[in-house]
Every structure is written in C-alpha cells, then in structure tokens.
Amino acid sequence: MGQIEWAMWANEQALASSLIMLAGGIIGVNGFDGWEYGVYAIIAGTLITVVEYPRSRRTKGTTIERKFQRILNPVMTKGGPVTQNYYVRFVSYMIACIPCVFLLPTLLGGMCLFIASIIYFKAAFGGEYWKPVGDQQRKRTLTNRPPSRLPPRPPAPANKPPPTTNNDAEDNGQPDLQTPPSEPPPRPGAQPHYRNQGFDSNAI
Amino acid sequence: MGDWIVNEGPKWLILLIWYVINISLWIGIFFKYDGLQYYYTKTLTGEGLGVARASAACLNFNCMLVLLSVCRNLISYMRGSCTCCRRSIRRQLDKNITFHKAVAYMICLHTALHVGAHCFNFQGFMDGHTSDEDTLAARLSDLPREPDYAWVNPIEPPNEDAPFGLGLVEVCFTVIAGWTGILITIALIVMVTSSTETIRRSYFEVFWFTHHLFIVFFAFLLVHGIEGIVRYQTNVDEHNPIECQDQEWGPDHECPYPEFAGTSPTTWIWLLIPILMYLIERGIRLVRSFQAVTITKVVKHPSKVIELVMKKHEFAMQPGQYVFIKCPKISRLEWHPFTLTSAPEEDTFSVHVRLVGDWTDGLAKACRVDEDEFQASSKMPSLAVDGPFGTSSTDIFNYHVGVCVAAGIGATPFASVLKSMWYKYNNPDIELKLQKVYFYWICPDTNAFEWFADLLQHLEAQMMEQGKGSFLDYNIYLTRGWDVNQARNIYLHEGDEADIVTGLRQKTHYGRPQWDQIFPGIAEAHPGINIGVFFCGPKSLSSVLHKKCNQYSTIKQDGSRFHYNKENF
Numbered sequence: 040m041g042q043i044e045w046a047m048w049a050n051e052q053a054l055a056s057s058l059i060m061l062a063g064g065i066i067g068v069n070g071f072d073g074w075e076y077g078v079y080a081i082i083a084g085t086l087i088t089v090v091e092y093p094r095s096r097r098t099k100g101t102t103i104e105r106k107f108q109r110i111l112n113p114v115m116t117k118g119g120p121v122t123q124n125y126y127v128r129f130v131s132y133m134i135a136c137i138p139c140v141f142l143l144p145t146l147l148g149g150m151c152l153f154i155a156s157i158i159y160f161k162a163a164f165g166g167e168y169w170k171p172v173g174d175q176q177r178k179r180t181l182t183n184r185p186p187s188r189l190p191p192r193p194p195a196p197a198n199k200p201p202p203t204t205n206n207d208a209e210d211n212g213q214p215d216l217q218t219p220p221s222e223p224p225p226r227p228g229a230q231p232h233y234r235n236q237g238f239d240s241n242a243i
Numbered sequence: 244m245g246d247w248i249v250n251e252g253p254k255w256l257i258l259l260i261w262y263v264i265n266i267s268l269w270i271g272i273f274f275k276y277d278g279l280q281y282y283y284t285k286t287l288t289g290e291g292l293g294v295a296r297a298s299a300a301c302l303n304f305n306c307m308l309v310l311l312s313v314c315r316n317l318i319s320y321m322r323g324s325c326t327c328c329r330r331s332i333r334r335q336l337d338k339n340i341t342f343h344k345a346v347a348y349m350i351c352l353h354t355a356l357h358v359g360a361h362c363f364n365f366q367g368f369m370d371g372h373t374s375d376e377d378t379l380a381a382r383l384s385d386l387p388r389e390p391d392y393a394w395v396n397p398i399e400p401p402n403e404d405a406p407f408g409l410g411l412v413e414v415c416f417t418v419i420a421g422w423t424g425i426l427i428t429i430a431l432i433v434m435v436t437s438s439t440e441t442i443r444r445s446y447f448e449v450f451w452f453t454h455h456l457f458i459v460f461f462a463f464l465l466v467h468g469i470e471g472i473v474r475y476q477t478n479v480d481e482h483n484p485i486e487c488q489d490q491e492w493g494p495d496h497e498c499p500y501p502e503f504a505g506t507s508p509t510t511w512i513w514l515l516i517p518i519l520m521y522l523i524e525r526g527i528r529l530v531r532s533f534q535a536v537t538i539t540k541v542v543k544h545p546s547k548v549i550e551l552v553m554k555k556h557e558f559a560m561q562p563g564q565y566v567f568i569k570c571p572k573i574s575r576l577e578w579h580p581f582t583l584t585s586a587p588e589e590d591t592f593s594v595h596v597r598l599v600g601d602w603t604d605g606l607a608k609a610c611r612v613d614e615d616e617f618q619a620s621s622k623m624p625s626l627a628v629d630g631p632f633g634t635s636s637t638d639i640f641n642y643h644v645g646v647c648v649a650a651g652i653g654a655t656p657f658a659s660v661l662k663s664m665w666y667k668y669n670n671p672d673i674e675l676k677l678q679k680v681y682f683y684w685i686c687p688d689t690n691a692f693e694w695f696a697d698l699l700q701h702l703e704a705q706m707m708e709q710g711k712g713s714f715l716d717y718n719i720y721l722t723r724g725w726d727v728n729q730a731r732n733i734y735l736h737e738g739d740e741a742d743i744v745t746g747l748r749q750k751t752h753y754g755r756p757q758w759d760q761i762f763p764g765i766a767e768a769h770p771g772i773n774i775g776v777f778f779c780g781p782k783s784l785s786s787v788l789h790k791k792c793n794q795y796s797t798i799k800q801d802g803s804r805f806h807y808n809k810e811n812f
Contacts, residue, residue, distance in 0.1 A: 042601055043446040051436040059432070066359055071366050073407030100445060142408035143415055144362045147425065151432050 044098060046125060046167045049158035050091055053132065056155050057087035060139060060148030067144040076142040083135050084148065089114075090122060096170040104172055112171050123170075125163035132156035254338065258345075261308075265301050265349065273297040280475040282484035283395055283501060286379050287371045288364040295360035296473065298353040303513040305350045306464065310517035312343040314524050315632045351435060354428060361424070368398045369411055379488055392502040397472035419470045423463040430456040430463075448602065451577060461518060464510055471505025478502045528578070532569060532627035539591055541610045541623075546691040547598040549607050550584070552591045555628055560587050562663040563656040566594070566630035573605040573624075582655040583631060586662035588670075595655060597691060638808060640667070640677050642775035646765060646805070648683045648788060650780025654695050657682070657779065661715070665702055668714055681716045681765060683756055685780070687723040720752045758787065762795040766803045777808050 061084030067077025093108040093115055115122045133156045139149025276285065276293035285292050311317075318339050371384035384396040397418065401410045415421035436442075437453040476484065478501060487498035494500075540552035560566075560583055567578040579602060581594040598607050607613075609624040639645040639660060649657045661682065667675050684699075686692060699717060706712045765774065778788050792805035 043449055047446065048437055048442055048449055051439050051442065052433070055432055055436050062355070062359075066362055067408075069363075071362070071408055072369075072411065073409070076407060097445075103441060140409075140412065141406075143365065143411045144359070146412055146415075147358065147428055147432075150425070150429055154429070154433060 042099070044167060045158055045162035045165060046095055046169075047097065049125075049128075049155055049162050050094060052151065052158055053087060053128075053155035054091040056148055056151035057084045057091060059151055060084035060145055061088065063139070063142075063145035063148045067142045071142060071144065073142045076138050076145060079138050080142070080145040080148065083138075087132070087135065087152070090128075093169075094172070095168075096172040098167075102172050108172075115169060116171055123168050125159045125167055125169070129156050129160040129163055132159065257342075261345075264304065268300045268304055269297040271297075272300040279479045279484060280477070282488075283379075283383055283476055283503075284474060286488075287383060287396055288367040291360040291363040291367065292473065295357050295364060298357040298360065299468075300509075301353045302350060302357060303510050305346050305353065306461070306510075307513045307517045309343060309346045309350060310461075310514070310521050312339045312346065314517075314520050315339075315630075316524055316527055317520060319632050347435065347438075350431070354431060358424070358428060365398070365411060365415060365421075368396050369401055369414060371396050372398065372400045373403065386500070392477065392504060393500065395474050395476075395501070395503045397470075397474065418472055420467055420472055423467045427460050427463045427467065430460045434460070447579065447600070448577060461514065465514065468506075468508030468510055471507055473506050474503040475506060476501050477504050528567070528629045531629045534627075536626045536628050538610065538623040538626065541612060541618075543612050544595070544694040544697075546693060548595055548691055548694055549598065549610065549612050550593055550595045550694065551610065551626075552585070552593040553626070553628070554591050558592060558628070558631075560585075560592060560631040562586060562659040564631035564659075565656075566592075566628050566632070568594070569627040569629075570602075570606055570609060570624055571627065572609050573602055577602060578627075578629060579603075582659070584655060584658040586659055586666055588663060588666040595658070595694060639664075639680075639775050639777055640675070642806075643676055643772050644679045644681075644765070644769045644774045645677055646681045646683070646774060646776045648685070648776070648778045648780070648784075650685045650778075650784050651687070653779030653781075654684055654686070654692055655779075657684075657777075658695060658698055660777075661698070661702060664715075665705070668711065669709070678714075679716070679769070680714065681718075683718050683720065683761075685720045685722060685756065685784070688721055718752060718756070720754065720756050722753075722755055758791045762791050762805065766795055766797075766805075769803055771801045771803060773804050773806055775808060776805050 060080045064077045064080030064082075064084055067080060068074045069077075071077065089111065092105060093111045094102060094105055096102050120127055132152050136149035136152040136156070139145040139152070273293040273296075275281075276296060281292065367380075368384075371380040374381050384400075386394045386396070388394050388399075398414050399417070401414050403410065405413060415425070434454055434456050437450050443450045476482070478499070482492070482498050482501045484501065487501075490496065490498050492498050492500050534555060537554045538551055539554050540550075542550040542552070544550060563582075565580050565582045567580050569575075569578045581596060583592055584595050585591060585593040596603055596606060598604050606624075611618050611622065639647070647657055647660065661680075664677065664680060667673050667677075684695075696719075699719075702715065706715060776788065776792050778785055789807050792807040796802070796804040
C-alpha cells in the first residue's frame with residue numbers, strides 16, 4: 040500500500056462527512072433538544088464542503104477534477120497552510136467533530152468526519168499536501184486535439200499497382216493510401232530481445 | 244424503434260421491475276403503519292415510524308440483492324451452462340457489477356431516509372417521557388414496565404440532567420438498534436467513499452480491504468432488530484385506540500389497559516439465503532486457492548508489462564473471461580482481477596500484468612522478471628487462481644459477422660478472443676458460424692500494448708501464410724497523433740510494406756474512427772444478418788457505439804441489425 044495517496048480517500052470521506060453533517064444539521068434544527076448544534080453543523084458542514092470540494096492534483100497520473108472546482112482555486116491557493124496543509128485539516132476536523140456529539144442527527148456526520156481526519160493525518164504524515172490542478176499537458180504530441188486528417192504522405196505515383204489489402208470490403212473513413220509492400224522497417228523504441236511471443240505459433 | 248427494444252429492452256425491463264418492487268414495498272409497508280395496532284405507537288413518534296419501517300423493508304430487499312449480484316460463480320453458471328432463458332436475457336447478467344452499484348445507491352438513499360426518520364422517532368419517544376402535560380403520549384410513556392406486554396415506549400425514562408441533545412444520544416446507545424445502526428451506517432459510508440472510481444482504479448487495495456467492512460455491515464444488520472423495540476397493540480378488539488384514547492383505562496373501566504408486543508425482526512428472512520450463497524462463493528474461492536498453479540513461463544514485454552503463463556489442473560476457460568489471482572508471498576489477503584489473454588484451445592492460460600502498483604511490482608519481483616538467466620520453475624512463487632468468471636465475448640461465435648472495438652486497455656480481452664477465433668477457424672472439425680471479423684483498436688499510442696501489436700503481427704503473418712487473409716480485418720487508430728519527427732518518419736517510409744509505428748502490414752490510422760462511415764459500410768457488405776458488436780473500453784465511447792448500433796440497425800428484411808455487447812471491468 041506504499042504508493043497510495045491517502046489524501047484522495049481522505050478527501051472523499053471528508054466530503055461525504057460534511058454533506059452528512061449538513062443534512063444532519065438541517066434535521067437537527069427541527070424540534071430536537073440541542074438544536075443550536077444543528078445550526079453549527081449546517082455552518083461547519085458547508086465550510087468543510089467548500090474546502091473539500093476541489094480535488095488536489097495527484098502526484099502520479101491525471102487528476103479528474105470535479106465540476107466547477109476551478110472556481111475555488113484562488114480561495115485554496117491564497118488560503119495558504121489553512122487550506123493546503125493536511126495537518127491543519129487533521130486538527131481542525133478533530134475539533135470540528137466534537138460539537139456534533141451533542142445532537143443525535145449530527146452524530147453520524149461527526150463520527151465520519153473523525154475518520155476523515157485520521158486519514159488526513161496519515162496523508163500529512165506521508166508528506167502530502169493540496170496542490171492545484173494545473174493544465175495537464177500530455178506528452179509526446181504537438182496537439183491536444185486528436186487529428187482527423189492523415190499525416191503528410193507523398194502523393195501516390197500514377198503507375199503504382201493496386202494495393203493488396205484486406206480492406207476492400209468496407210470504407211474505413213480514411214482515403215485509401217495503402218501502398219504495396221517492401222521490407223518492414225525497424226520499430227522505434229522496440230528492443231528485439233523483449234519480443235518474446237505470447238502466442239505460440241507451434242500450437243496451431 | 245424495434246431495434247432499440249432488441250438491444251436495450253431487457254435491461255430496462257429488469258430495472259423497471261426492480262424499481263416497481265422497491266416502490267410497492269415502500270408504499271405497502273408505509274400504509275401498514277396506518278393500521279389501528281400502530282395507533283398508539285405513532286402517537287409517540289408521528290409519521291416518522293412509517294417512513295423508517297418502509298425504508299427498512301426496502302433496505303432488506305436491496306441488501307439481499309447487493310449480495311446476490313456479486314455471487315460470481317452462480318452468475319457464471321446461469322450465464323453459461325444454464326439454458327433456461329434466451330441469450331438476450333442471460334446477457335443482462337454481465338451487468339451484475341453495474342447492478343450492484345445501482346443497488347448500493349438505493350441502499351444509501353433508504354439508509355438516509357431510515358436514519359433521518361428514526362432521529363425524529365427517538366426524539367418522539369423521549370418527548371413522551373419528558374413532557375409535563377397530561378397528553379396521550381405522556382400517558383402511554385407512563386405505562387408500567389412490567390409485565391412485558393404493558394409498555395409501548397421502548398425508552399426508559401431518560402437522564403434529564405444531560406445537557407442539549409446528549410440525553411437522546413445516550414438513549415440511542417442504550418438500545419441495541421441504536422448503536423448497531425450507527426455502527427453499520429458508518430461501515431456503509433466508509434465502504435462507499437472508498438469505492439469511488441478514483442480510489443478503485445488507482446488504489447485498488449484500499450477499496451479491497453475497506454469493502455470487506457461488509458462483514459461488519461451484515462453481521463450487525465442481522466442483530467439490528469433483535470430487541471423488537473417497535474411495538475404494536477395486540478388487544479385492539481377489546482381496547483380500540485381511537486375510542487379509548489381519551490377515556491380512563493383499567494380493568495373496571497370500559498377500556499382495559501392496552502397490551503403490546505414487539506415486532507419480530509425480519510431481516511434474517513431476507514438475508515439468510517444470500518449470505519449462505521455468498522459464503523459458498525467464498526468457500527469455492529478458498530478451495531480453489533489450495534489448488535496448485537504452476538507458472539510455466541514468464542515473459543517480459545516492453546513498457547512494464549509481464550506475461551504469466553500458467554497451468555492448473557482442470558482449468559477450463561472461455562475467451563474474454565477474467566480470473567482473480569492471489570500471491571500469498573506478497574499478501575495472504577489480496578485477490579486481484581486480471582483478464583485472461585490466452586485462448587481456451589491452448590494447454591496453458593496466461594495473463595498480461597501491467598506493473599503499476601505495489602502488488603504488481605511485488606509479483607514481478609517474485610517471478611524474478613529482472614534476472615535474465617533461466618529460472619527453474621521451483622523458484623517461481625506459488626499462486627492461487629479463482630475463476631474464470633464470465634463476460635460476453637463468447638457470444639461472438641454466435642454471429643456470422645463480428646465487429647470488435649477495443650479502446651486502450653480494453654484490447655486485453657480481445658487478445659483471447661482473437662486467438663480463439665483463429666484456432667477455431669483453422670480447426671477443420673469445427674463448423675464456425677463466424678466468418679468475418681472487423682477489429683478496431685483505438686489507443687492514444689501503443690505504449691504498454693506492444694505485446695498486443697506483436698500478437699496482431701503473428702496473426703497477420705499466419706493468415707498470409709495460409710491464404711486466409713480475409714477472415715480478420717483490423718484497423719488501428721492512434722489518437723494521440725504524431726509529432727514533427729514522427730511525421731517526417733512516416734512520410735519517408737510511406738513506400739514500405741509495413742507500418743512504421745506498429746510494424747503491421749495494414750497501415751495505422753490517425754485520429755478517431757468515423758463510425759458514420761464504418762457502420763453503413765459493414766451493413767452494406769453483409770445485408771440481412773445480425774452483426775454482433777463487442778466493445779471494451781471507456782464509457783464515453785461505449786455510449787457512442789451503442790447509439791450507432793441503434794442508429795444503423797434496421798428491422799427491414801434485407802437490412803442488418805447491430806447487436807451491442809459491452810464488457811464490464
């Protein structure tokens with residue numbers, strides 16, 4: 040489990056907890072003893088939802104952003120350690136879940152937030168912190184949009200024999216520029232001694 | 244429209260039946276609590292009682308389904324060997340994991356309703372004790388606690404000194420239903436947050452271990468209702484609550500004391516059989532884990548892919564199936580799923596493993612992949628294999644023409660299918676219905692799939708050799724495009740026999756396939772038959788293909804119909 044970014048799970052758990060706290064708070068203000076804590080839960084739940092909504096950029100791999108999360112980027116980056124440091128989140132969520140104990144509807148949200156804060160401690164201990172998701176550049180290409188045209192190819196010479204391909208049955212949607220064979224070129228980047236077949240031709 | 248019914252109908256029918264059962268259960272149970280025997284109980288709680296119990300019934304039903312939908316061996320059996328229903332119905336069993344998720348969402352919804360309503364119910368029970376006025380609720384709460392049939396309010400008089408809502412919280416923990424409820428709801432929430440797509444795809448082990456909290460969930464769910472604290476009145480004939488509520492009660496009055504009994508728990512009735520079946524499933528897995536698996540070959544492919552070729556006694560598979568593999572040397576508890584890449588006609592079976600995490604890296608190390616010299620098979624780690632579990636790629640042999648579309652990592656199951664097709668095509672003893680296969684492979688680049696390109700190369704070479712080149716028509720689309728250097732390379736090598744990038748005779752295409760030209764082309768080339776379309780890859784492309792299948796299917800006599808099948812991984 041060494042390569043896991045705990046913050047990803049902590050984020051999901053904390054977001055869920057804050058929404059449950061919010062819902063619990065809304066229930067709690069309707070005729071329960073200790074309804075004041077319901078008001079607290081609504082406010083705290085909303086704040087935590089806002090802080091947890093933007094997903095941090097992952098160290099490895101592409102990060103899938105939540106809808107509209109970029110709007111909160113300035114808030115998150117200007118907030119400094121309050122919004123970006125996970126130790127701060129661990130401590131503040133620990134404290135934030137205590138008042139939820141005083142009201143039954145908010146109890147569940149509080150306990151889930153407690154779990155989230157522990158996972159955040161694990162994340163912070165691993166050196167993780169919140170990073171804004173920048174523009175994720177894909178490597179090895181000049182364009183982000185997939186090309187719809189063929190790469191540049193020399194025009195077919197007039198006296199070429201007809202192509203011997205398997206494609207005569209249907210139209211592939213591309214102009215047919217297949218030319219007759221000669222010998223195969225070396226493939227870029229492939230190392231010959233790895234090309235051990237997974238398909239045993241003797242078996243046929 | 245008729246084509247939509249053929250492709251989509253069974254799925255929506257099953258969903259409809261499931262929704263209808265949920266709604267009828269909910270409404271039925273909700274109105275059951277309007278009965279006279281619950282009149283006094285509802286005086287204490289309000290309408291919340293009906294809501295909570297109705298949601299509880301739906302929860303029972305859905306918890307049963309959530310377990311059944313992961314009984315893979317049972318589902319594989321019904322899918323393959325059992326011929327009770329038409330194939331179009333049995334195909335729906337492939338969506339068992341999708342159904343599992345839908346049921347899980349329904350469980351979350353009903354849990355929310357159930358917990359919310361019970362908060363109000365508990366407060367109502369407590370108010371019955373704490374209110375000073377001479378209300379019916381107070382009278383009911385003051386009924387004696389002995390004998391057992393006399394009382395209706397399940398809560399003992401609460402601690403009135405507890406500040407704010409702590410009294411209610413304390414009460415919640417004193418009843419079994421209370422603390423078990425909190426425990427299982429927390430288990431449910433943790434299970435749900437660790438099963439989101441991000442966590443499942445990138446940190447599989449977190450998902451795997453936390454999902455085993457379902458054991459806690461089901462164990463405490465079974466005892467959740469054991470105290471029977473929701474009570475109903477048993478002597479409604481002698482003591483009609485509506486008439487007697489304002490009158491004096493007693494043996495010498497018109498209305499005797501009301502008598503009550505607790506509703507017995509019903510969850511075990513719903514869950515007994517599914518739990519038993521799931522235990523059998525895990526038992527099968529346990530037995531299989533003791534069966535010896537020999538690794539006969541380990542192949543290192545480019546881009547951090549290794550191939551394990553294995554042998555197991557009495558292992559029988561179908562193309563496109565997957566297995567769960569455990570390597571006790573790395574972890575005694577983790578089972579990881581892998582698609583099989585070998586064909587059933589071979590003596591051995593194989594999987595291709597991408598080294599992307601701790602477990603897969605550990606596997607590569609244990610198999611001594613980086614040591615170049617020849618390894619004796621006794622040095623190979625022992626593995627356990629469970630499965631194989633079924634998907635829908637075996638159906639391709641039931642069509643005359645098949646269209647296979649693989650996007651990115653979705654190419655993996657098709658390795659097995661293509662190999663199997665080729666074996667069957669060459670087998671003179673088999674009369675193969677399948678005569679033509681169109682294969683479309685769409686990937687950003689061939690990175691991590693050089694082994695698959697190799698496979699296509701071998702197939703191509705053999706087809707050329709035997710003059711059977713027209714069986715398989717494959718098209719590779721590289722969507723990531725090309726850069727300046729590659730462009731130059733392609734331009735210069737245009738006259739070559741094989742493609743510069745993949746080494747295959749058929750040139751690679753760039754960009755995305757134009758389905759609006761491909762589908763009509765295939766339909767025109769093969770009029771009047773059913774064409775099976777098989778896809779494995781991301782959801783966005785799946786819905787595009789699905790739409791195209793519906794769009795280009797015609798129910799005319801001489802038109803062709805595209806039947807869409809999706810793999811689920």
